[in-house]
Amino acid sequence: MKSYRKELWFSVPQRRQMVNITGQVRECLRESGIREGLCLVNAMHITASVFINDDEGGLHQDMEVWLEKLAPEKPHSQYRHNNGEDNADAHLKRTIMGREVVVAITDGDFDFGPWEQIFYGEFDGRRKKRVLVKIIGE
């Protein structure tokens, strides 16, 4: 069994943004030399997400509106966590979007459906944060 590990760093200039990281994660897979196995990609921070969906700008705007409806940022005072912080909503938004994805590796590439793309979902940006890529297989 081979294993591979890499951290990807992001510094998103807005509070919230979705970043397509499929290319960077595929680069990790190539570097690993692993051809059959599983690839875990997870946010290392608890106010960010890694998820798989469509790379379509309208959908990302819909998601922003939808997440704000389900877990609104303001007023900051509605959350007990916001005692010296203002990011309680980011913890909740990331809960809906998910911490991680596990992707199958077949024949040296991601075993994706036609529209699957990996995204980093930032919900409390404007600082450096990390995603972990861990691959096991052979």
Added chain:
Amino acid sequence: MKSYRKELWFSVPQRRQMVNITGQVRECLRESGIREGLCLVNAMHITASVFINDDEGGLHQDMEVWLEKLAPEKPHSQYRHNNGEDNADAHLKRTIMGREVVVAITDGDFDFGPWEQIFYGEFDGRRKKRVLVKIIGE
């Protein structure tokens, strides 16, 4: 390390439906011959889900009502993604239900609790779509 891969195809006649796929995924496990490891089951489409819950009809009706409340289908015009499409809600519903499950394999079978069953959650049906089963172990 051994690895196994299979696509399961579904053509759900309604727009939305939950299909118990535990038997079909267990058939894959038998075919793989793997007795210790991990089994990834994921929707290959971004408007469908694979999740684990109870095989109870009342609960599935509750989920339908609940998902419609959290991410309503209509009016289609409320979503920017629905520009020539009408399935933005399906992307959001699948986000809540999840893309994938990872199941432990112990002693040649799924290491399940008493009521765990694997479901395919279709949110934009009436066409052929796929689920990926990837198993690694030995």
Added chain:
Amino acid sequence: MKSYRKELWFSVPQRRQMVNITGQVRECLRESGIREGLCLVNAMHITASVFINDDEGGLHQDMEVWLEKLAPEKPHSQYRHNNGEDNADAHLKRTIMGREVVVAITDGDFDFGPWEQIFYGEFDGRRKKRVLVKIIGE
């Protein structure tokens, strides 16, 4: 490839509670002797969750309020599943929080970001329930 399996039992005195299980899962990892691989931690019951977030009491209170808003327990009669049962909301709350986490193992420890902690989320307690820890690697 090595594999390891253990069940952790919990009996939460309230209907709902979040329990930090990071220490117990780390104990499993030590027992396994595995230094590179993946660790799956999942609720074996469909009215409970395993998730990763911050060990901050204010946030946990926010989550309780938030989950009650998105999937209220009462009135019990609003759910079709509650026919001789009263836990439909627990199935929905666990859907939002997630069944499982997959954690990377690097150099004999969990490959965590600075604040990541593993929680058992109980949504229908007052009885004995289980979490599965399955580790594969070498």
